[in-house]
Amino acid sequence: MELPGQFRDMREGSFIYTQLIALNALRGYDDFHVIGAYITAPETIHGRTPINSIDDLKGKRIRVGNQNENGKFEILGAIRFRCPSIKLPKPSVVEPSTPPRFR
Numbered sequence: 585m586e587l588p589g590q591f592r593d594m595r596e597g598s599f600i601y602t603q604l605i606a607l608n609a610l611r612g613y614d615d616f617h618v619i620g621a622y623i624t625a626p627e628t629i630h631g632r633t634p635i636n637s638i639d640d641l642k643g644k645r646i647r648v649g650n651q652n653e654n655g656k657f658e659i660l661g662a663i664r665f666r667c668p669s670i671k672l673p674k675p676s677v678v679e680p681s682t683p684p685r686f687r
Contacts, residue, residue: 597623 591597601621604610629635629646642661648654654664 591623594623 591600598621601623605613605618605621633644635641635644638660641657643663645663645665646657647665648657654666657664
């Protein structure tokens with residue numbers, strides 16, 4: 585779920601996200617028993633290679649989770665790789681990646 589700029593901090597965003605799930609207001613959770621829901625800081629990037637600055641993204645092959653991220657990483661010079669997290673290739677093919685987007 586992407587709601588950029590809608591919350592003051594991660595605590596408030598996580599609270600709202602949890603409430604939306606509890607109220608059955610989101611699609612896609614019918615087959616799950618959700619025990620917790622949280623959000624992360626904007627543009628969290630997970631990887632084995634340290635990313636210390638925006639320049640470190642140039643030329644890196646990065647798995648992106650959605651079209652919004654695709655455009656942002658293109659501007660930053662990264663090589664975007666759009667792929668669902670369940671279909672990721674060997675870890676050495678794509679490094680790092682953004683968290684998967686849940687609907």
